[in-house]
Amino acid sequence: MDASSTVTLEDPNVFSPKAIANFFLDLAAASGQSISPMKLQKLVYYAHGWYSGYTQQPLINEPVEAWQYGPVIPSLYHEFKRFGSGTIKGKATDFDSQGFGEVPPPADPNVRAFLENVWKSYGRYTGIALSEMTHSADSPWHETWTKCAGMKGVDIPFSSIAAHFKTAVEKTQAQGQVTTA
Numbered sequence: 001m002d003a004s005s006t007v008t009l010e011d012p013n014v015f016s017p018k019a020i021a022n023f024f025l026d027l028a029a030a031s032g033q034s035i036s037p038m039k040l041q042k043l044v045y046y047a048h049g050w051y052s053g054y055t056q057q058p059l060i061n062e063p064v065e066a067w068q069y070g071p072v073i074p075s076l077y078h079e080f081k082r083f084g085s086g087t088i089k090g091k092a093t094d095f096d097s098q099g100f101g102e103v104p105p106p107a108d109p110n111v112r113a114f115l116e117n118v119w120k121s122y123g124r125y126t127g128i129a130l131s132e133m134t135h136s137a138d139s140p141w142h143e144t145w146t147k148c149a150g151m152k153g154v155d156i157p158f159s160s161i162a163a164h165f166k167t168a169v170e171k172t173q174a175q176g177q178v179t180t181a
């Protein structure tokens with residue numbers, strides 16, 4: 001993240017990517033669907049992007065990096081890499097003052113409704129399809145990947161994500177659509 005958009009872990013309006021991931025895992029389980037690590041990465045990215053497009057604030061408290069297969073949140077990659085390209089069979093965990101356990105999903109009803117809307121828009125796609133969507137020529141991932149000549153681990157600037165999705169929000173609103181897709 002660039003310095004102008006740095007947030008602290010204590011910010012109540014910004015969440016751990018693992019909390020957002022666990023919410024999507026709950027939605028998938030409730031609808032009988034499975035989620036691969038790639039799909040989960042892209043769902044969290046799209047939630048972060050659309051949220052920033054509407055609010056100009058980050059949803060998650062970690063930077064997003066440009067990797068070969070699209071935007072990646074490193075903590076989620078490391079949490080779920082053991083599942084490879086298969087189905088995730090567990091929730092994201094963390095260690096805090098209470099000990100080791102599952103990261104709780106956001107409790108805020110407005111955030112939950114927002115994430116449900118993201119799920120309704122993107123949950124039907126595979127991880128590969130979502131990855132391909134992030135590769136469009138005008139996307140924050142593409143801009144960062146191109147500027148850095150494919151160097152892994154480069155942060156996608158939050159300002160780039162927010163501007164891209166703000167434009168998408170404005171197009172959606174101009175078309176009279178009320179969903180986030």
